[in-house]
Amino acid sequence: MSHEDTRVDGWYPPPVDELRRAIKTDFSLRVVAAVTTRLVAEASERHGLRGVEVVALGRALTAGCLLTTLTKHASERVRVELRSSGPLRGLLVDARGDGSVRGCLQRHLSSDEHAQLVARTGSASGPAGGSASGSASGSASGSASGPAAALAGSLAGVGAGRVAVAPAVGQHGTVTVTRDLGLDQRYQGSVEVASGEVDVDLEHYLNASEQLPSVLACEVILDREGKVLRAAGLLCQTFPDGDTAELEQLRGVLAAGNLADLLRHDRSCREIIGFSLGGEAFDDMGASPLYFRCGCGPERARQIVSTLGAADIEALADEQPQTEVRCEYCGAVYALDSAALRALAAEIRRGRS
Numbered sequence: 001m002s003h004e005d006t007r008v009d010g011w012y013p014p015p016v017d018e019l020r021r022a023i024k025t026d027f028s029l030r031v032v033a034a035v036t037t038r039l040v041a042e043a044s045e046r047h048g049l050r051g052v053e054v055v056a057l058g059r060a061l062t063a064g065c066l067l068t069t070l071t072k073h074a075s076e077r078v079r080v081e082l083r084s085s086g087p088l089r090g091l092l093v094d095a096r097g098d099g100s101v102r103g104c105l106q107r108h109l110s111s112d113e114h115a116q117l118v119a120r121t122g123s124a125s126g127p128a129g130g131s132a133s134g135s136a137s138g139s140a141s142g143s144a145s146g147p148a149a150a151l152a153g154s155l156a157g158v159g160a161g162r163v164a165v166a167p168a169v170g171q172h173g174t175v176t177v178t179r180d181l182g183l184d185q186r187y188q189g190s191v192e193v194a195s196g197e198v199d200v201d202l203e204h205y206l207n208a209s210e211q212l213p214s215v216l217a218c219e220v221i222l223d224r225e226g227k228v229l230r231a232a233g234l235l236c237q238t239f240p241d242g243d244t245a246e247l248e249q250l251r252g253v254l255a256a257g258n259l260a261d262l263l264r265h266d267r268s269c270r271e272i273i274g275f276s277l278g279g280e281a282f283d284d285m286g287a288s289p290l291y292f293r294c295g296c297g298p299e300r301a302r303q304i305v306s307t308l309g310a311a312d313i314e315a316l317a318d319e320q321p322q323t324e325v326r327c328e329y330c331g332a333v334y335a336l337d338s339a340a341l342r343a344l345a346a347e348i349r350r351g352r353s
Ligand SMILES: [Zn+2]
Pocket: 294, 295, 296, 297, 327, 328, 329, 330, 331, 332
């Protein structure tokens, strides 16, 4: 992604998404922060997501990026698969140690489901009123009824300023994380979905399945039109045999929805790390860029079609002049015309003979 200069009237967009690692100067905690605004916006645009869909996938994409930092392997690949009972059915994220990430929802909401969610929770839109103080007691600006008021009501158990995604994700299901370190080193673990808020469930996974005392919080802030305004996340862990008291304190702070409140303004990774450590000193271990990228391409599309077998591919070629294959992860569409399909079928038959 280019580093284009798009400043308007003194407004500077965040340059690129980045991930930054830090260690608290007293060596009690390791902290990783990620600013993922651009990649979440790109995923949202590619998949045509709206409201709560953006927040759910955005939290998962951000968490995926943070989860690639648990080892020092640059080739580490983390796959998150959430299967759940809600209308979204879950999501998939595939993040790599080189900073690339891709992901998709299992299912999109219909317009009716979207409207029902707005009516029930107001969570299909972003936090109402950018100037709200962050209190959940109905201080959001704007109309006192409708989505804004419903949102304030729905936040009571979630934290001020934080959109509840559980009604769309569902509160029953499984989160499976597969960690691929290359050279056949693979680790897979899973936990039951407990909250349906995505980041909370992945935090539960880290603590329960990988037994790493961790605090994980990821947030996506939408503007009034439902576009991504900011997205970021934070992963904080103790070192082996470390004291978890500080971590518990941080968990308390984040449980109150304070990351969402913090993101009412543009924040750098350094500011997010500073916030997590209550302003205490940390050693900056450096930053690396993050971006949405999918490894698909025309050849991958051909491979997918070839799994149908020669006879079915020939039937497709007879039925329609062009067959489209859509990549689930990034929404890219690859078109194969009848001639290409027949050539592929012939190749498969030759391979078998
Ligand atoms: Zn793709």
